[in-house]
Amino acid sequence: MALLDSLSPRALAAPESGIVEIINYARGRDGLLPLWAGEGDLPTPDFINRAASEALLGGETFYTWQRGIPELRQALSRYYKRHFAVDLPVEHFYVTASGMQAIALAVQALTSPGDEMIYLSPCWPNIVSAIDLAGAKSVCVPLSFTDGRWVLDLDQLEKAITPKTKALFINTPSNPTGWTATREDLKAILEIARRHGIWILADEIYALYYYGASERAPSFFDVMEEGDRVMFANSFSKNWSMTGWRVGWIVAPPELGQVLENLIQYSTSGVAQFMQRGAVAALDQGDDFIRENIARATASRDILCDALIATNRVETLKPEGALYAFLKIDGITDSRKAALDIVDKTGVGMAPGTAFGEGGLPFLRACFLRNPAHIEDAAERLSSYIKAL
Numbered sequence: 001m002a003l004l005d006s007l008s009p010r011a012l013a014a015p016e017s018g019i020v021e022i023i024n025y026a027r028g029r030d031g032l033l034p035l036w037a038g039e040g041d042l043p044t045p046d047f048i049n050r051a052a053s054e055a056l057l058g059g060e061t062f063y064t065w066q067r068g069i070p071e072l073r074q075a076l077s078r079y080y081k082r083h084f085a086v087d088l089p090v091e092h093f094y095v096t097a098s099g100m101q102a103i104a105l106a107v108q109a110l111t112s113p114g115d116e117m118i119y120l121s122p123c124w125p126n127i128v129s130a131i132d133l134a135g136a137k138s139v140c141v142p143l144s145f146t147d148g149r150w151v152l153d154l155d156q157l158e159k160a161i162t163p164k165t166k167a168l169f170i171n172t173p174s175n176p177t178g179w180t181a182t183r184e185d186l187k188a189i190l191e192i193a194r195r196h197g198i199w200i201l202a203d204e205i206y207a208l209y210y211y212g213a214s215e216r217a218p219s220f221f222d223v224m225e226e227g228d229r230v231m232f233a234n235s236f237s238k239n240w241s242m243t244g245w246r247v248g249w250i251v252a253p254p255e256l257g258q259v260l261e262n263l264i265q266y267s268t269s270g271v272a273q274f275m276q277r278g279a280v281a282a283l284d285q286g287d288d289f290i291r292e293n294i295a296r297a298t299a300s301r302d303i304l305c306d307a308l309i310a311t312n313r314v315e316t317l318k319p320e321g322a323l324y325a326f327l328k329i330d331g332i333t334d335s336r337k338a339a340l341d342i343v344d345k346t347g348v349g350m351a352p353g354t355a356f357g358e359g360g361l362p363f364l365r366a367c368f369l370r371n372p373a374h375i376e377d378a379a380e381r382l383s384s385y386i387k388a389l
Contacts, residue, residue: 014129018336018355026343033083033378036339036349037126038175038323039243040369041298043260044278045289047261048240052278064273066261068095068249070378072276075283075375076249081276082287083208091254094261095276097268099205099235099248104130105263106231110167110199111136117127118160119169120152122177122363126170127203139165142359143179145328148317158192167199168192173206173217176326176356176365178319180210190223190230199229205238206322208290209297217321231256238323238369239290240282247271247279255379293369297323300368300375311386323369326353328362331389346381355362 002011006288039236067073073090080086082119096102103126111117113135119127121140131138143150170189172181181189193200202220210217220230232251237243250260264270300316304325308314313330332338335352343349344366353363366382368375 009265010133010135017125019125019351021336021355022339022343022349022351025340026349029343029347031347032343032349033347033374033381034349035366035368035370035378036307036351037243038367039237040241040293040323040367041371041374042293042296044241045247045286047285048242048278048281051281052274055274055277060273060277062273064270064276066264066270067257067264068093068271069273069276069280072280072283075280076251079283080141080221080251083216084219085321086221088251089254091257092251094250094252094257094264095271095279096248096250097271098246098263099203099233099237100130101246102233102235102248102250103127103136103201103203103269105260105267106201106233106252107131107134107136107167108263109256109259109338110201110231112166114164115166116164117167118157118165118168120157120171120174121358122181122353122360123169123171124175125355125357127171128357131169136166137164140358141358143174143177145359148315150174150177152179152181152185154185154188154192156195157189161192161196161198165196165198169201169203170220171203171205173209173319173321175322176324176325176351176353176360177205177361178322178326180212180217180319180321183222186218186220187223190220190228193229197229199231202230202232203234204232204234208239209294209323211298211301211318212320236279236282239293240286241289241293242278242282245275245278247275285377296372297369298306299372300370301325302367303372303375304368304379305382307376311383313386323367325366325368326368327364329364329386329389332364333362335360335362339364342385344380346385348378348381348385 353360
């Protein structure tokens, strides 16, 4: 205990992940269907692996550009022109060691100790911890849950802003709720930020996992103008099944370039060059693979949600975006206890809503980016468990 007492209070206050707790509890069990983590069951495709392997074997193992190799930043520019219809020069892109690091560095750039950053809850818990570890204060604005759907109260969002507020963290489509901001929502949020002179840190990692009429979810790119204070954090993890690679990126105004380069330098000093070669291949050759992942997610979303809603004991609607069913099951009030019990009795691993902050307590999160046949099995197991409650 004396050793722990000598550590930073900020480090000591960092909580254990409620998601990882369940994973560690059940990892390695026979017959397990792991729906707890935000990743699919397909490995990284060969064309990405080959590009990285060839670069590794070719000797690309030296120190490299802090902001990312030029070829990757150019590929990111092409990706945004293709999918978001925006023409961004390479000076807008900064390669990071994961989407998590992109968020952490962006928070460090935007806040000082004592500042405030507003986030929407329920949310991915790493967001709150990134704010708190930077010494800023995380301020929660809860989404409301009505008739199975999540809704943002824009008046409540603006009322949460104080003179200490430096930024709004907006994740849409949302992990874990699937809440997806409309274009009108984004315009209103941006107008709030403009009125108060604060930044928006936008996490649009799930933008292409959208189940509406268009090919992607609405984006701040659709509504922002030159000079708006918007920074984006993103990752290669979801689109291209690269969760274990830990490569992400930031999109930010070029004026921030040296600051972001410095933050990268003093944390990881850049991402391995051979991994960046794989990321270039993902961006330039991976659109068909993204479509395959989205098709699997769509089919599995329908299988899981239809089966659980049919029990008449699950309150939810099919999510508009992202990869998760966020389920409120009749009779369950402590989702951590329920997640442990469900693993023991069904072999299905889900993340407890307690891990996702205010508003999440009675919910369970299931990632459906998996083989539809596996999701059908999980749905049957869960339906039997729910009916027996």
